[in-house]
Amino acid sequence: MARVVLNGNLKQLSGGRSEFELDVKDVRQLFAQLGERYPELAPHLEEGIAVAIDGEIFQDALFATIGPDSEVHVIPKIAGG
Amino acid sequence: MRYESPESIESAVALLANGVGARILAGGTDLLVQLRAGLVEPELVVDIKNIRETREITVENGGYRVGAAVSGAELGEHAELKQVWPGVVEAVELIGSTQIQGRASMGGNLCNASPAADSVPALIAAAALCTIAGPEGQREVAVEEICTGPGQTSLAKGEFVVSLFLPERGPRSADAYLRFIPRTEMDIAVVGAGVDITLDESGVCSAARVALGAVAPTAMLVPEAGAALVGTRLEDADLQAMAAAASAACKPIDDKRGTVEYRVKVAGVIARRACAIAFERALERARNN
Amino acid sequence: MSKTKLHVATTINGDSIEFLCEPQQTLLDVLRDELHLTGSKEGCASGDCGACSVILDGRLVCACLVLAVETNGHNVETIEGLADGDDLHPLQQKFLEHSALQCGICTPGILIAAKALLDIDPDPTETRVRYWLAGNLCRCTGYDKIVRAVLDAAAEMRAN
């Protein structure tokens, strides 16, 4: 089970809960499971979100692999000038 | 808009006297910006650069006559004039960038009538005279008579400044100009100070003219500041007294370039530093003469 | 505004050039819009950025602060004339070697300004270079490599 943490304002959309143990193989499954549990969260996962898997940041990467012991942080998408 | 470039003073005067809404073009570094911004929409622009008298630097009665359209770069290259009137020349050389120096003139800087014009306090301190041509012929007035307010001059319709006259120097006189700007270049003076100092044989200040820019609607002579130096050797206390008089004379405004408090305070500081430079120059001349 | 265009005969980069212009058109307007010599750039049109620097009768000026008609009978040098055929001017070569440009928009103006300096002072100090170029804004480089390139070009030109 991967350890998943919602950061920033996202936890407000999950009833204040920010940590989960999820059985997911990739980012798409992660978003699907989170969206199921918290329909309010679902639309926010579609855009403007990045995922850090074991410290490496992935943006717009639905098929990025999540390992069984991965630590996954869901964070706002990062941009720049 | 019509463009004319007369080759004689007379034809320039004729054009200006007849032309409605005519503007004079010397270096153009102010006029072209105003044209582009739509601040002025003249019917006629009279380019005076093809009039010989506006382009010459000549020696006259021991002094120097500088054409109104002589560029800052040309003035800076005139070694003799620079040696005799370093303050006036350094003031003109502070007008804008190297590029601006290639065009900008004392006549234009004066007649644009900006309270912050760099050359004007230096010219006032130097007791420079201004030769004006007009329908009634030519007249000569002190530089401080020209500007009457921001963008306003005492020139009558049909008149224009042909040249400026810097009088002969005594053996123990020297001038200096300093300004304060936030950057090292490219800014409009927040405060400008032109100083001219004359010493007697013993090295005591016998006469001093202190003029300030950017602290009132026009550049102004501050007699009290000059008076504070007369009879002294410009010791710290004398300079402080002069600085206090200079600050006291300021009637500045708050604007994007500086506050009233700031301008008043810094006017004294800059005037003091300019006086110290002029004094050193005068002492050196006294030694060499 | 007058609709009658003025005829101007001038010399640009050694070539005799004649053009018609309206009295209020600047030299920069004509160089770019009429003659399509677009190496001179418009960054401000008020003489504050130096991107339109050209040499007029040997003097460095901002083309945006000169009326085109004023150049009648005069000599204008622009960035397009800096290289000698295929041979780059030493300043151009040094700007490349030092990577003294990033976006390159200010580069033509700075090269022209630097040329005007080296024409009158073959051995300028760093301070002289910095004050001479104060009218040429560059937002990319922080000026460091530009100043080094100018000093290096001066040294090379002195050596040859």
Next chain:
Amino acid sequence: MAKSAENVSKSNDYKWVGTRQVRPDGVDKVTGRASFGADLYAPNMLVGKILRSPHPHARIVSMDISKAEALPGVKAVVNKDDIRDLPSEMVPAGEMMVNYRDITRNVMAREKALYEGHAVAAVAAISDSIAHKALSLIEVKYEVLPHVIDVMDAMKPDAPLLHEDLITTGVEPAPEKPSNIAKRVEFSQGDLESGFAAADVIVEREFTTQPVHQGYIEPHACLANVAKDGKAELWCTTQGHFVARGHCAKLLGMDISKLRVTASEIGGGFGGKTVVYLEPVALALSRKAGQPVKMVMTREEVFRASGPTSGAHMRIKIGATKDGRITAADALLHYQAGAFPGSPVQLGCMCAFAPYDLENVRAVGYDVVVNRPKVAAYRAPGAPIAEYGVECVVDELAKKLGIDPLEMRLLNAAKEGTQTVYGPKFGPVGLIETLEAAREHPHYRAPLGENQGRGIASGFWFNIGGESCATLNLSEDGSAHLVVGTPDIGGSRASLCQMAAEELGLDLDKVHPIIGDTASLGYTFLTGGSRATFATGMAVIEAARDVIDKMRERVAKIWDIPLDAVVWEHGYARPASSNAGAFEPMSIAEIAAMANKTGGPLVGNAAINAQGAGPSFGTHIVDVQVDTETGRVEILRYTAIQDAGKAVHPCFVEGQMQGGAVQGIGWALNEEYVYGEDGKLQNAGFLDYRIPVCSDVPMIDTVIVEVPNPSHPYGVRGVGETPIIPPMAAIANAIEQAIGIRFNALPMSPPKVLAAIEASNSAVADAAE
């Protein structure tokens, strides 16, 4: 592409990567040949001009364009009716997320004008003067409304509302009443209360910063040409022509593929050219006029209606133990968004404490609309503001504790494994290396004179990856065309060619780059976020490896041996070993010459979404001298140190560090927007918006630290943004050391510095009495 650590090229003896080469576009740039946004002219071209609101806040009651349309020489007049109204829809646009409902209103005001300079209509005419005349003939009836300029004023309950329907998000429960507060964001870790309880010293300070403009020397410019059948071409100066294409198509209701956008050479961007202003308007005008339309902003328009970045008000609180360990840190940030939501405050919250390894930390941010131009990205959006406050407070803490500020930073420095406030743990990062390089640098120990001081500060930026495509077309003679889609602002073509040449084993002068238009290669995200050399670089490497594999296949066929018996080394296909057979190695030129006979042209392709960007940390040292009589601060010496991961082209890496440092110097000392009571900008020009000039600054020394990014084949991190972060705090800290006064407001301009000196003098005098 694979990004595993073993994929990082071990060897450091590269032939091209890490060397200082002349950029391929260099000659065009030094001869005036390069074509920038305003340099293109089309036959039958019209001049487009925009009418802008003279009011900072006004309802547009009515508009009559008939007189302008009737003016001879006027070919088109457009206003909001020619640009689509769009519903609220958030999209990533290189900068923070943007909302099409707002973009369309920023491009052309609809219900209200929300800042002085807000576009309300536009004309296309046969000449500049006729276009200007036409603008004066457009009659707009405004109902002038009260305006609000300051961020804290805008948050007051009785403040004039910019958007009557703006409900603050990020607050539970959601407020019922609208306000100017668009969003509240919060990031936190650990337990602040116990953290501060464990502190021996706590410093809490408030800071204000002013909006600053990106200040690119090239104004926005474009040339639009819409054919009768709706096919359109757009030439513009932009950091991302694919992003511009998407916005324009959306705003004008076109098929994206009907619009071909070509990026001109770009005269500086720094984030300010990631959004559209003129482009949709020029297309609308051209569509209406049936002629090409060129639009170029004046410098005044650039200041009034584009950029800048946020001004801000913030409170920073940090606690530490006697021995200098930080126990808790708290930041409260209020950022101006300008007229529409979307300040970089969230990024500010994420970056604020990133240089520190903290257990108990919180960052709260508010995104606030005011009657100013909508902010655009500016170099590390949001980070310089927040990190300025933090780096000042850390410096004050260190001095209170009698610890060297540099040692204090080392003691608390973020490193591999550090938990960030925004979530993930850092991989390998180079902050400690930059701090150690600073400590070892002679600058750090050089003597100082009277009224002189030295300051240091560190900075952090994430860097990003994203979509990039690259195509390598091998020509018959073995030279190669490299096509990429990231506009080259600072020399990226050079570093991309170096990586291609390195992979192929080809001489650098045989690789010729172009920036392809939007029809010539796949979607490529913009140049921003320090991604060009990193992300497009990864695409270039992948395209090179793709064409290498294709060449190996051809050679395997030619030699009639298995593919895996052919290896690629230094530009030659060779037999893997002697038992593969004795064949003369084949060069790229030889393989390319036979390409058409052996299966057709040789082309390498890559279309990726680059992941695994590596953060870049920097540390700056600055010496200042303060003129205590005028308040003028002079920069005496400056050293910028940064972890580049791998500097592919060291000159351009140094250039980024130097340029960023000097932009930061301007931000620290003189740059600011000056507004009058009337809500109008008073310094919309380079004369009074004071960016540093050449004589204002010394040489900027640089030290490049290289802690490789394991996700990039050469270890590249990206360097463009971090260098603008440290200067403001470093200079404030240096001024404090010089004259013993701390400045908590930017810019530290002469009037403010002198006022503070006078105040402290009179305070001293009072104390003496």
